[in-house]
Amino acid sequence: MEKQLATVYVKPGEADRLVAGHPWLYDNSVLKVTGEVPDGALVQVRDHRRRFLGIGFYHSGSKIRVRLLAPERVTVDTAFFEARIRAALEVRRRHLPEASSFRVVHAEADFLSGLIVDKYEDVLVLQISALGMEQRKGQIVEALQRVLAPRAILERSDVAARKFEGLPPVEGVLAGDWPAPPRSAEQTGSAPDDPPSTPAQSQPASSQAALLPVRINDLVFEVDLWAGHKTGLYLDQQVNYRQVAQWARGARVLDAFCFWGGFGLHAAQAGATHVHMIDQSESAVQTALRNAARNGLADRCSGEAANVFDWFKAHTQTRPGEKLVPQFDLIILDPPSFTRTRASVPDALRGYKEIHVRALKLLRPGGVLATFCCSHHVDARTFLDVILSAAYDTRKILRRIATFSQGPDHPVIPMIPETEYLKGYAFELVR
Structure with a gap:
């Protein structure tokens, strides 16, 4: 353990949340700091009565003044990261034993605040959003090599949260042999956190040299690890893909906000008579159709580049006296987040x-x-209320038949609300 750690004292009444397991000590909860503390350094945290609460990374310029790592005194070195990564990997192997691609480290949910690591077959993609982790990147990479021995480790630290830590966006190859990110690649169109005025998911055209075949359940998807959203692909839905597909046999399916065809292709594989996929991004739709062909599903899939809101409006308009005829037996709505803030x-x-x-x-x-x-800013109850309000306005009666969450490789710690973001429902239309 680092010697003579500086101490951060917590204001009265502000320690309970930390004791309960939340790793963030906010700047307005700090009573005082003893000694000169470089940003990113390890500190010990105590309550106003001097009782020890844990150790973590300090950052004077962030609203999150300390990111706690452990409630006990530990040495934060390569061995520490290796132990944490092995523990996280064991959770995935227990709950997703057949998966070859999954999230290995889910930041706060795996007690490594500010660190995400995703595994795509034998390639790892790392994302850092905290200064303390940034300063120990070398140790993290070494630990990942020891635990998983990947072909390559890439970095896609391009999340907006880095700016709050005073960190610039970074992309590159950290270890192994992999094509470097194209310098000219830029995100076009809307991103996953864009508001509903531009809701579609889009990405730059793929670099053929960086394409990686990734197996999700029994399907193979073409993934560009430099161009895809997040760290390349949405891994949090792979359990839900199968669950939703159970209603696809013999069905005509609409996959709205399809991205690269996750739900649509699982539906086609499960026996849908036809799947129509829509996304605002032309490149996303073309990738989805290539994925359909790769998996022998092209004859049951079609795709269309369109703003989903505009598409729905155009396909639900009727002339006076004309009755709208429903077209689909299964509709999947998996839009990007419509809000960044409360x-x-x-x-x-x-x-x-x-x-x-x-x-x-x-x-x-x-x-x-x-x-x-x-x-994250729309909780499950609020989301449900929106759906029921839509049902009321359309005079529809719904029967709830399933509730969804993020996959077990994106674990949820209830005392850390920030670890939970994905929620979903399946409803049967009664009438």
């Missing part, structure tokens, strides 16, 4: 309601609506 939640809820009103009009009686929300 302040924009009302606008986001209007966006969520709009797509549900339109989707319900296109769903046949007895059909299934599977719908998801990945915004």
